[in-house]
Amino acid sequence: MKTKNIIITGTSRGIGFELAQLLAAQGHKVLALSRNANPVTNLKLENISAFAFDLNAEGDYKKVEQFIKNEWKHVDVLINNAGAIVNKPFAETSMDDFKKVYQTNVFGAAELTRIVIPFMKADGHVLSISSMGGIQGSMKFPGLAAYSSSKAAIITLTELLAEEYKEAGPQFNVLALGAVQTEMLAEAFPGYEVHTSAKGMATYIADFALTGNQFYNGKVLQVSNSTP
Template identity: 75%
Template structure:
């Protein structure tokens, strides 16, 4: 049965691959990113996209208008968009922190708040975090803003699962290890991850479609490295 799915951060990497995968399975996908062009080029009738900035409050009204006009309800929201900053802490400015948190925390929160009225008890919100945001995990210098923001959405997920446990939807968060994406290459030039964007997209897509039957308010660590 086809689902109505919203995905953020879809112009490249994991988000782009997820749009392609889920649309090819017959689901209706709203692909949101600041640059809508890459997704617009995909020849699928069941993909909708428009330029969307998580940091622009007025853009959320476009999402509401689309849902009301085209779908009426949303089955799955995948908060995939993220901003990765690799910079020594002493050089990380107030504005740097603000930008990272605006996308990685405030944007996630506002997207959930916007879509929630259209979700049902068996709907599913999946937020993409990072192993760097998991307490007790291995940490890397230069990622103070990024990893702490990813820790924030883990706690946010747990809180929302509790707050909406009677009415739904389900909320879960995936802490990803390194994935070979353009974002990783920009932050860590030359680093090679052993999982491709497509492989991770396959895992997340399957999780988003089915895991709400088994999990709510859970953090799953999606990483094959030790530690």
């Protein structure tokens, strides 16, 4: 497979951390972005570049832009994986809680996508990670008003971008994940355990990021082994 330049957000732990290692091991060049770059930097893998990046900091987007211009010239795949979650009753969920979640899950993903698109070719792929909680008609859980509604927003954004760029590319898709055993799940739902590992889900996401846009554009795929 041709070597690709891949940007991944939220790489300090969980699925993003596994994705960075997996794709680098396959020979691809990875830019791993997270507020804490140390976990990836400490891996000392040849194909991975990493620096601290905060989706809330406007100046950090310039760092990404300069890196692409100076090091890569183009980007093949962008994986909007970073996520923020708040789990509390709606009556206790403040405007600041909503802002925090939407800044990462929607506004940050949108801005990074806007920055990266000019460096992508017609066959580029922007893949965003959503949640089954963002799927209309799916089972909903109390306490996740901010999180699940933000994940619904990224689905609609993906559909809109696919339409807007359908003539010139790149392609845009979104994966709505079921529960995965990650640190974020443990923090939001202490004691809750599921069978899907971060590494296992990362394997699926990596393959879809590299090949899914050959078959899909503007689509949301539900990636969950639970029913309903």
